[in-house]
Structures are given as structure tokens and as C-alpha cells.
Amino acid sequence: MTPTVTGSNVTPEEYDLVVIGSGEGSKFLAWTLARQGQRVAMVERKWIGGSCPNIACLPSKNIIHSAKVASYFARAAEFGIASKGYTIDMAAVTGRKRKMVKELVDIHVRVYETTGVELILGQGYFIGPQLLQVDLPDGTRRQLHGKKVVIGTGTRASVEDIPGLATANPLTHVEALELDTLPQHLLILGGGYIGLEFAQAMRRLGSKVSILERNANLLHREDPDVSAGLETLFREEGVDLVLNATVEGVSGVSGQSVTITYKQDGQTKAIEATHILVATGRTPNTDGIGLELAGVELTASGHIKVNEKLETTAPGVWANGEVAGSPQFTHIAFDDFRILRDNFAGGNRVTTGRQVPFALFTDPEVAHIGLSETEAKKKNIAYRLFKIPMAADLRTRTLSETRGFMKALVAEDDGILGFTVFGVDGGEIMSAVQIAMIGHLPYTALRDAILTHPTLMEGLIVLFSSMPTTVAAK
Incomplete structure (x- = not known):
């Protein structure tokens, strides 16, 4: 929708850089250029610092850690600790999260002050090429013209056009992170990253939890052993999985x-719950910001169209992060910042060919870098598969965290093609392998390394010393 621009005598203010949306890539770019002496304005509608410190990555991991502590209380006898039981104070759990968020926002505000970036809180939108108007909370408005303009407005949770869903007022991850009381029965639509992290956390905190997923498996794009491991984990923890199910309607x-009507295996069924959490995908925040007035085009998926240098179709305008279709991870948005920073300084960095690591913060975690087995087979790439159960990593036995496995794909020249771990602190283990991949080290460098005993990283020696299975290209 094109914003309405009314007549005004407002004189545009000139800046070297104007940024709309203060997410990961945008804020670091603004701070960096301001430190270099440029005049920079940051326009932010609500979340100072973007979604990660406010309503996404860090707050969710804060809640997840509280749930991890609760799981230790539930397993106290396993560690030889007598316990008479425990209760969950959800208001206190959420209070710990809010305290962290406030501290993070305060840090952001101080950085804006010390770098000299002008932080403008208001609703910003384009009214012409490289020209934005900002509606301020006090009813006034400002116009900002940038020699360079960067769009970093991010994405939001998608609420699909399902009969009754919108009027049911479902939770998204934003509202789920603000719960002061536990849902009696939480029904999660979607078996992806967000849905799975919330499902396990809320179950451990005491809610009954059901996941309704349209595909036949959780994380259906991952290798079958990853999906199977997660499904076993969730069922063992008491999460009800409703797979291969299509929602037809919502009431309440x-x-x-609330009651969800869905179709599964040709039959219409229903499930009742007290709360719904929608976690079925993300929608780019491109509506209502006047992109057509700026000459900025969108892709078929609704993201801002950019090239490998993050340049939009409008001269002098760039985009970064999720709104530009970059992989939906904060660490990728940070790399987008580095690409823009270097290119603004005359460099020639691109988004193509970069590594995209990820970690799912369930317990145990799922983490991956490089090529998966599914991708290798699809691309007819031959590989040697090294795979061990996490129990073979002796540190897991001291922690009573032996669930899962780790595996690596190795090329004929001994280079590491990809690595996946479903295990305790999987993200940390994956990062060690990623560093080896960045350095183009052969797998034998990890196999023959002297790593401290007993640590989780030592399991990489066990992994790469195991007998591989050769998978030939078709």
C-alpha cells in the first residue's frame, strides 16, 4: 500500500546515510559510518536494535535456558539429588527475559549516543527517490534525504489465510515471549525452527504441547536422520506430534x-487447546513503506529485489537482512553489513558462495554447516560419511547427555564437505568444524589433533577416526 503524502513545507534534511529499520546489519553499518565522520540517521518504528535483542534470538534463548534448568529439576534423581518437587513461576521466567532485553536496549541506546548516529523513532516511508518521510509520535513529521539509503525492515510472522485463524487472535513468537502465565494446552502450527524451540521450552515449563505440521516430518528439509531424531526426542518429552496435517479452520x-479442524490422511479431525502459536513462516516487511515511490522492486516472494552486492533496483538504495531475502539468521545479516561496509569503501564483496551455518536451539541442539546428505545426493556428489552416536564422545557420558549423533561428509581429496550434529552444545561443536573448513584443512587435521580430554570437541577425533561409508555419485 502506498503511503499518503500530504502537502507540507517540511524541508528535507540531508544525510550521508539514511537507514530504515535498526536490525543487525543496519545498526552496525550506521554505527560504523558514523564513527568515520559521516552524518547518519537511523529510522526505527519500535524495536531499538531490531528483532534479535527484543523479540527473537536472544529473548527466546533466555526462555529456553529457563526451561533447561527446569528439565534438570525434573531429572534431579538421575544426578543423585533428592527433590520434593518444584513449581514454575512463569511471570518470573518472563521477568528474567525482560530484564535482559532492557539491558540490551540500553546498551544499544548508548552506542547510538557515542557513535553520533541520530536515532529517530517513528514510522518511516519513502516519498521519492532516496527521500523518506518519518511520522513522529508527537504528530509532527520530518523528511530525510540520503546520499545512500539502506532498507533493513526485516520480516514478521506469517498468519495464513485460514478461516477463523486471524479472528482467533493467535500468538506469534512476539506474544509467546511475553506470557506471564503458562498455557494449559499450547497448539503450535508449524514444525520448523521457531515452533520446535517453543514447543520443547513450553513443555518443560509445564504446558501440554501439540505441534501440527503440514509436512510428513519435522524440519522436513533436513536429512531424514535429523528429522527422525527430533521426532523421537519430542515424543519422549511428551509433545504430541500431528504430522502430514492441513489446517482447514479455527474457531474460538x-x-x-480454540478448536482446530484439520485434514490428515484423507480424514477430517479436530483438536482443542487453550492457546495457538503460529510459526509457519515469515512475511517481509515491505508494505506501507512507499517502495514504489523510491523505484525499489520486489521479488515474486515479496522480498526486496537485490543483486549479489545487495543493491536494489533504485540507484543509491541498498537492502540487507531478511527483507532482502538473505537467509533468516542474525549472523547472515551481520555479514550483509560487512558486504555493504566494504563495498561502500570501494570493495567488491558479494553474497554468493558464503557459508551459512545454522543451529536449532532445542535440547539437544541441531547444528549444520556445508553440504547435507540430502543435498549431496540431489547434486550427485560422491562423499565418505563419518558418523558416530554422541555417546561415543565420552564427555557426554559425564553430563548424562548422550542423545543424538554427529556426522561429516568428506570429499575424495579429504576436504570436509559438510557437518551435522544433533547433540549437546551442537552449535559449539559445529563451529569448530566450520573453522577447519574456512582454513581448508583436511579432515585428518582434526583426526590427528591433540584436543583436551574430556571435552565435547574431543569427539571430533572419534568421529574422524571411525570407519567411513562411501556414497558414490550416481
């Missing part, structure tokens, strides 16, 4: 009582 109001 989330927070009170």
Missing part, C-alpha cells in the same frame, strides 16, 4: 479455548 479465541 486463543488464550481461552
Whole structure:
């Protein structure tokens, strides 16, 4: 929708850089250029610092850690600790998260002050090429013209056009992170990253949890052993999995009582819950910001169209992060910042060919870098598969965290093609392998390394010393 621009005598203010949306890539770019002496304005509608410190990565991991502590209480006898039981104070759990968020926002505000970036809180939108108007909370407006303009407005949770869903007022991850009372029965639509992390956390904190997923498996794009491992984990922890199910309708109001009607294996079924959490994908925040007035085009998926240098179709305008279709990870948005920073200084960096690591913060974690087995087979790439159970990593036995496995794909020249771990602290283990891949080290460098005993990283010696299975290209 094109914003309405009314007549005004407002004189545009000139800046070297104007940024709309203060997410990961945008804020670091603004701070960096301001430190170099450039005049920089940052326009932010609500979340100072973007979604990660406010409503996404860090707050969710804060809640997940509280749930991890609760799981230790539930397993106290396993560690030889007598316990008479425990209760969950959800308001206190959420309070710990809010305290962290406030501290993070305060840090961001101080950085804006010390770098000299002008932080402008308001609703920003284009009214012409490289020209933005900002509606301020006090009812006034400002116009900002940038020699360079960067768009970093991010994405939001998608709410699909399912009969009754919108009127049921479902939770998204934003509202789920603000719960002061535990849902009696939380029904999560979607078996992807967000849905799985919330499902396990809320189950461990005491909610009954059901996941309704349209595909036949959780994380259906990952290798079958990853999906199977997660499904076993969730069922063992008491999460009800409803797979290969398509939602047909919703009735009731989330927070009170809701009924979901769905079709599974040709049959129409229903499930009742007290709350719904929608976690079925993300929608780019491109509507209502006047992109057509700026000459900025969109892709078929609704993301801002950019090239490998993050340049939009409008001269002098760039985009970064999720709104530009970059992989939906904060660490990728940070790399987008580095690409823009270097190219603004005359460099020639591109988004193509970069590594995209990920970690799913379930317990145990799932982490991956490089080529998966599914991708290798699809591309007819031959590989040697090294795979061990996490129990073979002796540190896991001291922690009573032996669930899962780790595996690596190795090329004929001994280079590491990819690595996946489903295990305790999987993200940390994966990062060690990623560093080896960055350095183009052969797998034998890890196999023959002297790593401290007993640590989780030592398991990499066990992994690469195991007998591989050769998978030939078709």
C-alpha cells in the first residue's frame, strides 16, 4: 500500500546515510559510518536494535535456558539429588527475559549516543527517490534525504489465510515471549525452527504441547536422520506430534479455548487447546513503506529485489537482512553489513558462495554447516560419511547427555564437505568444524589433533577416526 503524502513545507534534511529499520546489519553499518565522520540517521518504528535483542534470538534463548534448568529439576534423581518437587513461576521466567532485553536496549541506546548516529523513532516511508518521510509520535513529521539509503525492515510472522485463524487472535513468537502465565494446552502450527524451540521450552515449563505440521516430518528439509531424531526426542518429552496435517479452520479465541479442524490422511479431525502459536513462516516487511515511490522492486516472494552486492533496483538504495531475502539468521545479516561496509569503501564483496551455518536451539541442539546428505545426493556428489552416536564422545557420558549423533561428509581429496550434529552444545561443536573448513584443512587435521580430554570437541577425533561409508555419485 502506498503511503499518503500530504502537502507540507517540511524541508528535507540531508544525510550521508539514511537507514530504515535498526536490525543487525543496519545498526552496525550506521554505527560504523558514523564513527568515520559521516552524518547518519537511523529510522526505527519500535524495536531499538531490531528483532534479535527484543523479540527473537536472544529473548527466546533466555526462555529456553529457563526451561533447561527446569528439565534438570525434573531429572534431579538421575544426578543423585533428592527433590520434593518444584513449581514454575512463569511471570518470573518472563521477568528474567525482560530484564535482559532492557539491558540490551540500553546498551544499544548508548552506542547510538557515542557513535553520533541520530536515532529517530517513528514510522518511516519513502516519498521519492532516496527521500523518506518519518511520522513522529508527537504528530509532527520530518523528511530525510540520503546520499545512500539502506532498507533493513526485516520480516514478521506469517498468519495464513485460514478461516477463523486471524479472528482467533493467535500468538506469534512476539506474544509467546511475553506470557506471564503458562498455557494449559499450547497448539503450535508449524514444525520448523521457531515452533520446535517453543514447543520443547513450553513443555518443560509445564504446558501440554501439540505441534501440527503440514509436512510428513519435522524440519522436513533436513536429512531424514535429523528429522527422525527430533521426532523421537519430542515424543519422549511428551509433545504430541500431528504430522502430514492441513489446517482447514479455527474457531474460538486463543488464550481461552480454540478448536482446530484439520485434514490428515484423507480424514477430517479436530483438536482443542487453550492457546495457538503460529510459526509457519515469515512475511517481509515491505508494505506501507512507499517502495514504489523510491523505484525499489520486489521479488515474486515479496522480498526486496537485490543483486549479489545487495543493491536494489533504485540507484543509491541498498537492502540487507531478511527483507532482502538473505537467509533468516542474525549472523547472515551481520555479514550483509560487512558486504555493504566494504563495498561502500570501494570493495567488491558479494553474497554468493558464503557459508551459512545454522543451529536449532532445542535440547539437544541441531547444528549444520556445508553440504547435507540430502543435498549431496540431489547434486550427485560422491562423499565418505563419518558418523558416530554422541555417546561415543565420552564427555557426554559425564553430563548424562548422550542423545543424538554427529556426522561429516568428506570429499575424495579429504576436504570436509559438510557437518551435522544433533547433540549437546551442537552449535559449539559445529563451529569448530566450520573453522577447519574456512582454513581448508583436511579432515585428518582434526583426526590427528591433540584436543583436551574430556571435552565435547574431543569427539571430533572419534568421529574422524571411525570407519567411513562411501556414497558414490550416481
